[in-house]
Amino acid sequence: MKNIMIYIIFLFEFFPAFSEESPLAPVQLEKGYICGIQAGENIKDQLYDGAEVTVERAMGEESYSLKYIFHIQDCGDVSATTNDAGFISRISIGQGKFMTQEGARVGDPFSRLKKLYPEGKLFLPEAYYEGPEYGYYYKIDQLGFFEFDATAIMEKCGYSMDMCLAFLDGLKSSKFVTYKEQNEK
């Protein structure tokens, strides 16, 4: 037992990437790119032999589309949604393993993201997409956005958006989403 504990301490001490709070987590969250998946590429390019993929139906405003969840080794689950032509338009990740160039990652509280990206803007979704029941997203133009699930605090703040904002600073981001702008090459 003692040996196991020493081994775990050794792992966290010398390989900080294993630690959730590690400052040395690799940079993998970029505009239109997460963990080897690139927005704008054809979904067929990712569907090679041996790729572990789950396909789900995602509800839209009046129609459905397909969502591909890639189970990538050393990375976790990365979701990709495609447009009608089969090109990846949106990618998301719900784990805090990786970070952006500035050091932001999934699981960071809103106050930290605001400090790292003061130019970001907070929005409410304006059309249906599969997200939390109640939530906001903090959009950073050069990256994408971080999503916040406010479902748990809605009751606490009386279903009032303004009141809920008082609790938002401490709320942890639940997802990082990125995409490719149409005018980007």
Add this chain to the structure above:
Amino acid sequence: MTNFTENNTTPEVWDSPDYPWGQDINRDIYKVEYDRQKNKENTFAELGLRLPPDHQHSTELAGYMRQLPGYKQTLSTQNTGLNDVDNNATIDSVSDNGIAKEFRVTNNDGSITLTRERQFVDNGIIQTKIGRIRLMPQDSDNGNPSTLQESMKNKLYWLSEYSGGKTVQVNSGVRTKVQNQWLIDHHINAAKNSPHLIGNAADISIDGQTRKLTEMDAFNSGQFNRVNNYESNQGIHVDTNPRRLGTIGLYRKWIAIPTPRDKPLPPKK
């Protein structure tokens, strides 16, 4: 993110614990009734009960007090910015068509709060009804606030009045073709022939109300042909498109409630 406590409540004299009794006898009369109704609303809210339909809301009485001479016009700051609270929000414009007054206030986050005060005579007594709409900034339009057609705006004012003067928040109103395409391109799955394109629809939530309650208020207000609860972030979709045959106009995730097959069979002859 600033405080949302005492500093952010309505800065009206009748809400103050140090209300100056005896200064204005007319206001005092309203104040007594205002406190009574406010207590009733709080008690009902604590018990999770709906107010009776004939309940005279405290916001209505506040409206009367605003009509009294000597009232200093200040708008409540409760509907201010999403990113920052604007404690000094000023009225951008006031329009008065003789029937109703409309105040327009721009908040710090770029959202716009519209307040309509209208008067009508009921049994010889002048009544004031207040409706509030908050147009939220839209990601698809570089953060500009959502827009509404006049007819939809009036319907949402009615809904706000029906909900006791609570703010109806518009997440999406009229969408241009460019905006709709932006949403599709960003895979937000907007409908290609969305009723938002012709201004017949709005995606709303009501401040301080659960989604279920908002859905029922929108349906019971009788202002909309179709009410759909997405049961997700977008809120409640309301529009004036004709409803599907055999449905009552209430949907959840676009499944009719009750479904046509739930209809009881006709009695046997």
